[in-house]
Amino acid sequence: MSASPYPLERRWGEENDSAHSVALPMPLRSRQSEGHPPIPLHPNPNGIPPVPQGSDQDLWVTDELLFDYQRCSRRAFLDVYGDADRRDPPSDYLKKLRQDSLAHQLDVLGEGQVHRPHYPHQDWQAGAIATLELMQQGVDRITKGVVVIQHEPGIWLVSCPDLLVKQSGVSAFGDWYYVPVDVRLGKRPKLDYQITAAFHAYVLAQVQNAWSAESWLMLRQRGAYAVYVAEMVPRMRDILNECVDMLRLQQEPEVFIAHNRCDLCHWFSHCYELAQQDDHLSLLPGVTPNRYHYLRNLNLLSLDALAVTHPRLLEYLPGFGSHVAYRLVQQARATLSNAALPRPLMPEEAPRPLLHPHELPTSPVELYFDIEAAPEQNLVYLHGVLVVDRHAQSEVFYPFLASDPDDEAAVWYEFLDLVTQFPAAPVYHFCPFEVQTVRRLGQKFNSSSQVVEALIERFVDLHERVTRVAVLPVESYALKAIARWLGFNWRDADANGAQSIFWYAEWRRTGDRTYLDTILRYNEDDCRATYHVKEWLTQFLQENPYPAFEVSKER
Numbered sequence: 001m002s003a004s005p006y007p008l009e010r011r012w013g014e015e016n017d018s019a020h021s022v023a024l025p026m027p028l029r030s031r032q033s034e035g036h037p038p039i040p041l042h043p044n045p046n047g048i049p050p051v052p053q054g055s056d057q058d059l060w061v062t063d064e065l066l067f068d069y070q071r072c073s074r075r076a077f078l079d080v081y082g083d084a085d086r087r088d089p090p091s092d093y094l095k096k097l098r099q100d101s102l103a104h105q106l107d108v109l110g111e112g113q114v115h116r117p118h119y120p121h122q123d124w125q126a127g128a129i130a131t132l133e134l135m136q137q138g139v140d141r142i143t144k145g146v147v148v149i150q151h152e153p154g155i156w157l158v159s160c161p162d163l164l165v166k167q168s169g170v171s172a173f174g175d176w177y178y179v180p181v182d183v184r185l186g187k188r189p190k191l192d193y194q195i196t197a198a199f200h201a202y203v204l205a206q207v208q209n210a211w212s213a214e215s216w217l218m219l220r221q222r223g224a225y226a227v228y229v230a231e232m233v234p235r236m237r238d239i240l241n242e243c244v245d246m247l248r249l250q251q252e253p254e255v256f257i258a259h260n261r262c263d264l265c266h267w268f269s270h271c272y273e274l275a276q277q278d279d280h281l282s283l284l285p286g287v288t289p290n291r292y293h294y295l296r297n298l299n300l301l302s303l304d305a306l307a308v309t310h311p312r313l314l315e316y317l318p319g320f321g322s323h324v325a326y327r328l329v330q331q332a333r334a335t336l337s338n339a340a341l342p343r344p345l346m347p348e349e350a351p352r353p354l355l356h357p358h359e360l361p362t363s364p365v366e367l368y369f370d371i372e373a374a375p376e377q378n379l380v381y382l383h384g385v386l387v388v389d390r391h392a393q394s395e396v397f398y399p400f401l402a403s404d405p406d407d408e409a410a411v412w413y414e415f416l417d418l419v420t421q422f423p424a425a426p427v428y429h430f431c432p433f434e435v436q437t438v439r440r441l442g443q444k445f446n447s448s449s450q451v452v453e454a455l456i457e458r459f460v461d462l463h464e465r466v467t468r469v470a471v472l473p474v475e476s477y478a479l480k481a482i483a484r485w486l487g488f489n490w491r492d493a494d495a496n497g498a499q500s501i502f503w504y505a506e507w508r509r510t511g512d513r514t515y516l517d518t519i520l521r522y523n524e525d526d527c528r529a530t531y532h533v534k535e536w537l538t539q540f541l542q543e544n545p546y547p548a549f550e551v552s553k554e555r
């Protein structure tokens with residue numbers, strides 16, 4: 001058996017590990033809730049409520065399940081009722097996120113003593129008994145504790161906060177009570193974090209017969225954040241009740257692919273396959289859950305139906321407007337015909353060219369630029385530039401790679417040296433990230449603002465140009481989807497930005513240069529793909545200089 005490449009995960013994850021001797025470096029000055037507790041408690045006459053006596057047939061609603069439900073109700077449903085064999089294995093990037101999360105948890109725990117209850121993996125009943133023992137003993141801090149209450153017959157609520165911290169006050173245990181703490185990687189105290197924190201406080205209050213006024217989030221960049229329990233518990237209860245109803249009634253939510261939430265989901269392959277089988281409209285760019293709701297009310301659930309719809313039928317719906325309505329219909333037509341179409345001409349619009357030549361310049365020398373960065377570390381580790389010299393008929397790729405994070409400034413200056421050698425060359429890139437990053441690095445490294453702004457003046461965002469002028473038969477307007485549709489292939493088919501971050505971390509961990517070579521190959525392919533899209537767009541504009549839209553005669 002090979003050793004796990006994730007040592008932090010191993011340190012944290014061993015179920016039979018003894019208590020870690022670590023301290024929480026935050027001043028947790030939490031208050032006991034007085035006056036207006038969110039919900040009255042019904043103390044057990046014997047003090048501590050009885051330990052749960054559930055069975056495998058019961059529904060165990062964990063904080064993790066509630067968290068997933070908020071992002072996608074279908075995910076929560078599949079986690080309970082789905083075929084586990086159809087789950088995707090975690091991607092390398094997801095493993096890295098977990099590793100980062102565990103490292104953050106260990107940072108938060110620090111060096112003081114923390115107790116850990118012993119129980120078999122996911123045996124909530126045993127976990128609840130072991131945690132209750134520690135709470136009754138009055139230990140200062142408990143990690144990986146389990147707190148369980150009955151929600152209704154056959155349905156249990158399972159709270160596993162990252163930490164339970166003892167405070168002075170009155171509870172069923174004596175003159176102390178516990179406050180839950182969740183450790184999160186996210187930058188902001190997102191609502192789903194806060195709802196989950198309120199869930200912990202709610203479950204814990206029933207067991208210890210005392211409310212804490214706050215439930216805490218420890219955010220990696222922002223530090224401690226207090227979630228006010230009285231404010232958040234009523235909202236949490238509404239969501240919890242919806243979640244429990246869906247699970248109790250076994251109502252399977254419809255597939256809806258939204259890449260920002262689905263891409264890291266372990267049911268993605270399964271859901272995507274279903275969506276493709278059905279030509280589900282969520283695969284059409286521009287169809288959001290809200291717009292889908294209105295399309296369904298109009299029984300416009302197929303590409304064929306949408307393609308022959310008059311946009312006037314859609315434009316007054318909430319969340320549409322005439323631009324969205326015309327574009328959606330054009331999008332359905334492009335997808336059905338598997339052809340690129342010019343953007344739609346609006347009814348009141350006088351025909352004018354899709355783009356002016358200066359907006360997509362063709363020059364003797366053109367630069368194609370792509371950055372690789374690890375935003376969580378605020379680090380740019382690669383500036384890749386493909387220099388296309390049309391006279392010399394050459395294409396040369398220049399990678400400026402910080403193999404050590406300390407080299408970030410040096411490679412920034414090397415990059416500036418190269419691009420200033422071609423002062424008249426447009427710099428093509430895809431999406432605003434490069435502009436934002438160049439501006440930020442200019443400030444970070446005190447570069448001349450004249451130099452930086454002159455460089456940014458030469459930037460051409462190809463994503464903006466493509467989406468402004470063309471409607472393509474793609475599921476997203478990401479570089480990969482567009483370039484692939486145009487026939488461009490990456491040498492590493494599975495490479496992506498998240499994978500690149502993982503490879504960089506692996507290079508730092510192992511010193512294996514293969515990871516750096518793979519990053520360079522991926523970045524060069526991104527630059528070449530941008531060049532490919534630019535060449536195609538130039539041609540497309542010659543063939544389709546004006547917007548166009550034909551009103552269907554069928555509706």
Ligand code: SF4
Nearest residue numbers: 072075262265268271
């Ligand atoms: S892939 Fe998307 S739709 Fe399917 S369960 Fe996951 S988040 Fe929900």
